[in-house]
Amino acid sequence: MHDEDEIGPVHSGVAAKIEALVDPAIEAMGYGLVRVQYTGGQRPTLQIMAERHDGVPMSVDDCAEISRAVSALLDVEDPISDAYHLEVSSPGIDRPLTRKADFTRFAGFEVRIDADRLIEGRKRFRGRLLGIAENGVVRVRDGETEFQIPFNAIARAKLILTDDLMKAGSDALKN
Known part of the structure; x- marks a missing residue:
């Protein structure tokens, strides 16, 4: 997903690996990846932010569907060695602008x-x-x-x- 049409420098490390891993699956499901963020610390969190391609607001079921698919991919590929919390969300009305x-x-x-x-x-x-x-x-x-x-x-x-x-x-x- 990341190219010259996205905000910020090309990110590296965990977020870039995860973005490359999950973006094709999320796109195939009819969603667009808005942002991937990984924050470390005492309770590391992986945030996947997505939106529907059809413009319909995201539902809890949409987030759960993405969460299940992303969890399966991450379990197989194991890009994060430590325990972490996966958070899947919509960008919300006051959304980040990333592209x-x-x-x-x-x-x-x-x-x-x-x-x-x-x-x-x-x-x-x-x-x-x-x-x-x-x-x-x-x-x-x-x-x-x-x-x-x-x-x-x-x-x-x-x-x-x-x-x-x-x-x-x-x-x-x-x-």
Whole structure:
């Protein structure tokens, strides 16, 4: 799944191995992989975030189906030697934006972006997402100021829960 159309540097280690392992199976099941995160510590957690390709909101049954398939793959391949907690979830309404297509799909909504370097003197941006240009520059308007953030400089991005986003989410459920 990971290529130049996704946020952040190409990740390595456990998350990359797991992404390569589970992405084809999740895609074949009719879902899209949104994010894989592995956090260590006292209680290591593997988070698999997915969404349905048909646009229907994820259900508990969808998450359980993905969890069963991913667990079977991970049991066979055993990419994590220690005990860990598997968490399968949907991206939710205030979802992370991880691919270039997300910045087009969610244009018009409020977004928070953290850059991995200073851009126009700052690393954090919040405002209305205007979209992404062909050259890979994400445009965000904060009041009267428009910021242009190179896609490859984005460390994290997510939608901000607003009334507009809530309305769009409930409208999508009605269709």
